Amino acid sequence: MALDTTSLGHRLDSLHAITRELNAGLNLDDWVLKRFLVATAVTVGASNASLFLLDSHGAFENAFFISNFKVVERNQPTVEAIMDYGLVGWIRQHQIPVLIEDTQKDERWLAGNNSNNLEIRESRSALAVPIKLPEQLIGVLTVTSPQPLHFTPNDLTMLTILADQAAFAIANARLYNLEQQRRRLADTLVSMARTINATLNLEEVLSLILDQLAYLVPYNSCSIWLYHEESNSLSIKASRGTNMRATLSFEAEKARQSLNYEVMMTQKPIVIADITEESRWFTEIGDDRIRSWVAAPLMVQDKAIGMVAVDSYTPQAYNEGTVDDMAAFAQQAAIAVANAQAVTNLKNAQASYINLFEDSTDAVIISNYRGQILDANRKACLLLQQTKDDLLECDIDVLGHSLKQYLRANAAQLKKGEEASLEIELNDHVSDPISLELIARHVQYQGRDCVQWVGRDISSRREVERLRHDLVNMLVHDLRGPVGNLIGAVELMERLLQTDMDTNRLERLIGLALKSGQVVRDLVDSMLDVTRLERGEMPLQRTMTDLSKIVEQVRDQIEPRAGAKMMTLVIQPLPNISEVWIDGGIVRRVLVNLLDNGIKYTPQGGEVSLEVSADEHTIVFAISDSGMGIRKADQDHIFNKFARVDHSSAAPSGVGLGLAFCKLAAEAHGGAISVESEGIPGKGSTFYLAIPLLHEPYD
Ligand code: ADP
Numbered sequence: 001m002a003l004d005t006t007s008l009g010h011r012l013d014s015l016h017a018i019t020r021e022l023n024a025g026l027n028l029d030d031w032v033l034k035r036f037l038v039a040t041a042v043t044v045g046a047s048n049a050s051l052f053l054l055d056s057h058g059a060f061e062n063a064f065f066i067s068n069f070k071v072v073e074r075n076q077p078t079v080e081a082i083m084d085y086g087l088v089g090w091i092r093q094h095q096i097p098v099l100i101e102d103t104q105k106d107e108r109w110l111a112g113n114n115s116n117n118l119e120i121r122e123s124r125s126a127l128a129v130p131i132k133l134p135e136q137l138i139g140v141l142t143v144t145s146p147q148p149l150h151f152t153p154n155d156l157t158m159l160t161i162l163a164d165q166a167a168f169a170i171a172n173a174r175l176y177n178l179e180q181q182r183r184r185l186a187d188t189l190v191s192m193a194r195t196i197n198a199t200l201n202l203e204e205v206l207s208l209i210l211d212q213l214a215y216l217v218p219y220n221s222c223s224i225w226l227y228h229e230e231s232n233s234l235s236i237k238a239s240r241g242t243n244m245r246a247t248l249s250f251e252a253e254k255a256r257q258s259l260n261y262e263v264m265m266t267q268k269p270i271v272i273a274d275i276t277e278e279s280r281w282f283t284e285i286g287d288d289r290i291r292s293w294v295a296a297p298l299m300v301q302d303k304a305i306g307m308v309a310v311d312s313y314t315p316q317a318y319n320e321g322t323v324d325d326m327a328a329f330a331q332q333a334a335i336a337v338a339n340a341q342a343v344t345n346l347k348n349a350q351a352s353y354i355n356l357f358e359d360s361t362d363a364v365i366i367s368n369y370r371g372q373i374l375d376a377n378r379k380a381c382l383l384l385q386q387t388k389d390d391l392l393e394c395d396i397d398v399l400g401h402s403l404k405q406y407l408r409a410n411a412a413q414l415k416k417g418e419e420a421s422l423e424i425e426l427n428d429h430v431s432d433p434i435s436l437e438l439i440a441r442h443v444q445y446q447g448r449d450c451v452q453w454v455g456r457d458i459s460s461r462r463e464v465e466r467l468r469h470d471l472v473n474m475l476v477h478d479l480r481g482p483v484g485n486l487i488g489a490v491e492l493m494e495r496l497l498q499t500d501m502d503t504n505r506l507e508r509l510i511g512l513a514l515k516s517g518q519v520v521r522d523l524v525d526s527m528l529d530v531t532r533l534e535r536g537e538m539p540l541q542r543t544m545t546d547l548s549k550i551v552e553q554v555r556d557q558i559e560p561r562a563g564a565k566m567m568t569l570v571i572q573p574l575p576n577i578s579e580v581w582i583d584g585g586i587v588r589r590v591l592v593n594l595l596d597n598g599i600k601y602t603p604q605g606g607e608v609s610l611e612v613s614a615d616e617h618t619i620v621f622a623i624s625d626s627g628m629g630i631r632k633a634d635q636d637h638i639f640n641k642f643a644r645v646d647h648s649s650a651a652p653s654g655v656g657l658g659l660a661f662c663k664l665a666a667e668a669h670g671g672a673i674s675v676e677s678e679g680i681p682g683k684g685s686t687f688y689l690a691i692p693l694l695h696e697p698y699d
Helices: 008-022 030-044 076-084 087-094 118-122 153-196 202-216 259-266 320-359 378-384 388-392 403-415 459-498 503-535 547-564 584-600 658-668
Strands: 048-054 060-067 070-072 098-100 125-133 136-145 221-228 233-240 247-249 270-272 292-300 303-312 363-368 373-376 420-426 434-445 448-457 543-546 568-571 579-582 607-614 618-625 672-677 685-692
Touching: 008 030, 008 153, 030 048, 030 060, 030 070, 030 136, 030 153, 048 076, 048 087, 060 076, 076 087, 087 098, 087 125, 087 136, 098 153, 125 153, 136 153, 153 202, 153 320, 202 221, 202 233, 202 303, 202 320, 221 320, 233 259, 233 303, 259 270, 259 292, 259 303, 270 320, 292 320, 303 320, 363 378, 363 434, 373 378, 373 388, 378 388, 378 448, 403 420, 403 434, 403 448, 434 459, 459 503, 503 658, 543 547, 543 584, 547 568, 547 584, 547 607, 579 584, 584 607, 584 618, 584 658, 584 685, 658 672, 658 685
Parallel strands: 568 607
Antiparallel strands: 048 060, 048 136, 060 070, 098 125, 125 136, 221 233, 221 303, 233 247, 270 292, 292 303, 363 373, 363 448, 420 434, 434 448, 543 579, 607 618, 618 685, 672 685
């Protein structure tokens, strides 16, 4: 039955029906468009029709065909040929309606239709109209008939009206889709922000980002890469759909040719519709099924802190629209990542501060400006001999000084950032007082204005200062006497030489001058020796030394000194050992030193003795006296440099270097020195010098 498709009434009805159908739903799906095409063909009395749709950039998007009122598919080459060269191509170029009365006489038709397709070849007349929005061509609508001269200008007008209706419907649908997409993006972003910002744990944030991204940009796998400034590298910190772990060091030339590097450097998203056509794609990083890829930088204040990338196994899965979505998403994600990173950094900083605080060799106390203690480290507890809990109950005056008052007076300066330094002494009246250098500075502690007190134990520094001071005093004391004597003797000699020549007096004076000079030289020598021995600059000169000779020399040196104090020098018979492998000169000086001390620290009329014993391995020299003795507490110190027990002016003079020298000399021989004394006056002390018996090495 032939349809009367030309009557005006019928056409208006059709137009009405088609328009209603086109505008029935907001979303124009393929089905609606195909029905539109069939209705259009019927309305203008055509048997075949086609509808080409273009995207917002004017590129091919989709095409529908009907042949004999039925929907048909056309193959890709045919579609492309019609699109580019045929009537559709012509309309795209000129954007005006066309009526072709006889296709075989019309170049506009023939150009694209050298196709093998029977229907196309059999189309003898055609109408084609642009589907246009005011500024944009969005498609081409064509109808054909097997008969030439089949269409009239009225048909063309009708088709134009239908095309306009379609244009509005398509534009609306696109807007609706765009709107839907925007809404989806906005919804996703809002829910993402809400979800992601619920945690500040970096790992959780990254994982949430990837979960949320799946709602917006479907992917097969995805990854978040973060940039590490110190190593100038980018590495995957979280991924989905793949277990990728990769790091790109931008120091390497190859990494600088990667797409990732480009995203980071240009700070712009990149979409690759088909990676098989992309030379920058690193096949070794991703799965070889990946076909399309899109990535966006994570931007925080003009800096790319990383990037988020998704991929799909389907080619052309992503396009410019995906890029926009990814960019908007990445913007939100970047903020969340940056926040989480900041919190992580803060936590790390806090952790290392706590370690620093606890492990500091200085005592550290935090107080508020009222002086109340809020925190204290291990060293502070140790110094103040209190538990941390006890200290938290105290105020800063626990340091034994009116620091609270000090704090009140100096609060303003501290708050300005000035540091205050003061010295205090901790005195518990049991052990020695501890000198502390205390530095106070303003800090923020748990968000509050506080004061950090750092106390450094400077007792040993003080002790060294005291020793240096004592040494100077002692040197003055010990040097002034002999140097005075020396000068006095020489002056007298000068006068004597001018007047009469009393040789006896002169000899006595020369003797005095020599003795005084010797004392000074000995003093300087012992200082030099100790220093050299300490620095290892005085290598031993071991020889096979006759033990009896050494002891003889010692006796010669000591006897007059003992005699001067009316003391007895006892030298016990020597063991049956003739020669020892030692530095004879040094051992002699050690023995002289120890016996000298015995004389020095024993009252007149007392006794000093030397006893030598030996076994297979060791020779031991025991030097005893009947003097004042040494208290146990002092026995540890006396071998230290400048250590002296009694500093009173009545004490025998000395600089405290003798025993230090003896100890170093014993150790240089591989031996040791020790003392035994009960510290009871009259019972004296015994010093032991033990030296291992070595044998002369054979050459
Ligand atoms: P100095 O005798 O120059 O002070 P030393 O190093 O020889 O230095 O001795 C260190 C300290 O050891 C002396 O100051 C003294 O107090 C103590 N001391 C050394 N020998 C004896 C001793 N035989 N009896 C008592 N005290 C001694």
